């Protein structure tokens with residue numbers, strides 16, 4: 399097959415390459431922010447916050463090159479869908495990095511408070527799953543693997559369940575005001591990780607749209623079980 | 624059909640409004656329902672065109688619908704112009720051309736023995752790639768067709784109406800007696816469109832109508848087409864895919880197949896709503912062509 403628009407298609411590949419980079423960085427930020435939280439390591443949390451800037455730079459770069467490409471190349475069909483997907487995935491990944499920053503900031507703000515090891519282990523479990531979801535979504539994207547994309551809601555289910563159980567776990571801490579304050583903050587962490595998981599599911603939804611041309615929400619991404 | 628023909632000379636006896644309004648008012652759906660498909664004006668089934676031994680177009684089936692713009696796209700030589708010329712029997716004028724299969728026009732076999740190609744062309748106007756006004760005044764270019772057809776109303780009104788519909792009136796109203804050749808290319812093309820619609824055709828065929836025009840004149844023609852489809856049905860051949868995407872309701876993508884004989888034959892790959900073709904085509908060959916992954 400002769401390639402008649404090599405420059406345009408190179409540009410698409412480069413935009414996608416930047417998303418891969420952002421996906422890797424966002425994944426690592428989620429993982430490291432939860433590790434910093436579990437270790438009560440304020441310096442590590444600060445380091446996660448600093449890593450948001452390079453992600454934002456990538457985000458802005460993709461956005462401005464996206465606009466230029468759109469204006470100059472008038473993409474159609476699979477190229478048009480890929481452009482739409484790039485724009486969405488770009489903001490989902492930027493969002494995931496932001497959510498890691500939120501976790502890191504809560505770690506900083508909770509410095510010195512007592513903590514509950516069971517809840518910490520649950521948050522670690524959530525962080526693990528969410529990080530692997532982001533990676534799985536990006537790998538599915540790179541491989542154009544619809545089956546893998548469709549498995550994301552399944553991966554998200556334990557995240558939602560762990561998040562919902564947080565209320566009950568915090569209730570156990572009600573007797574101790576300091577522990578309770580910490581617990582309420584950890585509820586926010588759980589909610590934050592749960593949203594990061596939703597963003598990973600959204601990336602997979604975008605991939606399904608790219609491959610099928612039909613957009614449908616993976617309905618149980620954020621609700622129900 | 625046969626019983627309708629009263630005159631001795633074979634004539635395509637068709638009052639288009641008549642035919643269109645009787646069997647084709649299918650159902651008047653409830654308001655909340657989406658508009659039904661526009662009725663088909665042309666129903667093409669298994670169309671084949673040969674030029675001598677050369678099989679130019681193979682097994683094309685599609686419908687052209689009322690008040691829609693249908694675009695024919697595809698690489699050079701895939702048979703777009705050939706198919707377009709079948710719609711008004713222009714291929715009759717090419718001696719070696721042979722058309723087979725069926726084209727029904729409002730249900731009537733367009734190639735039936737009782738159909739008069741000259742009458743056909745009165746119902747089905749054509750605009751060509753290069754503006755081709757007659758070496759006459761602007762007024763006469765528009766009035767020529769209706770005069771021949773025996774138009775009896777106010778010719779001045781008709782000329783004004785056609786020029787207005789073709790978005791040319793304001794530019795020429797003070798020089799109607801001037802030569803059509805004194806107009807710019809874009810104006811000449813709009814004059815040809817005015818000429819084509821002056822005989823109140825049912826369908827206007829356009830073969831790359833904007834390819835000789837600058838981008839502004841092109842956009843004017845495209846804009847004009849949107850207005851014209853209120854009254855007419857339009858079939859346009861274009862090399863400009865973005866033009867097809869901008870103006871048309873449905874797009875037919877043709878390509879060239881290599882036959883076992885080594886001949887290059889035009890085939891219809893995909894025919895669908897334009898929005899579908901340009902966002903999510905059903906065929907890989909369509910996708911490869913419109914995204915430029917085709918050589």
Ligand SMILES: Nc1ncnc2c1ncn2[C@@H]1O[C@H](COP(=O)(O)OP(=O)(O)OP(=O)(O)O)[C@@H](O)[C@H]1O
Pocket residue numbers: 674677679697698699700701702703704705706717719862889
């Ligand atoms: N009058 C003719 N005599 C013989 N062969 C013809 C004639 N007209 C067209 N052909 C052949 O039929 C095939 C289809 O031609 P046609 O003009 O319909 O293609 P097209 O899709 O309109 O191409 P283009 O985009 O270049 O205008 C070509 O191979 C062409 O050489």
Ligand SMILES: [Mg+2]
Pocket residue numbers: 703704705830860
């Ligand atoms: Mg042609």
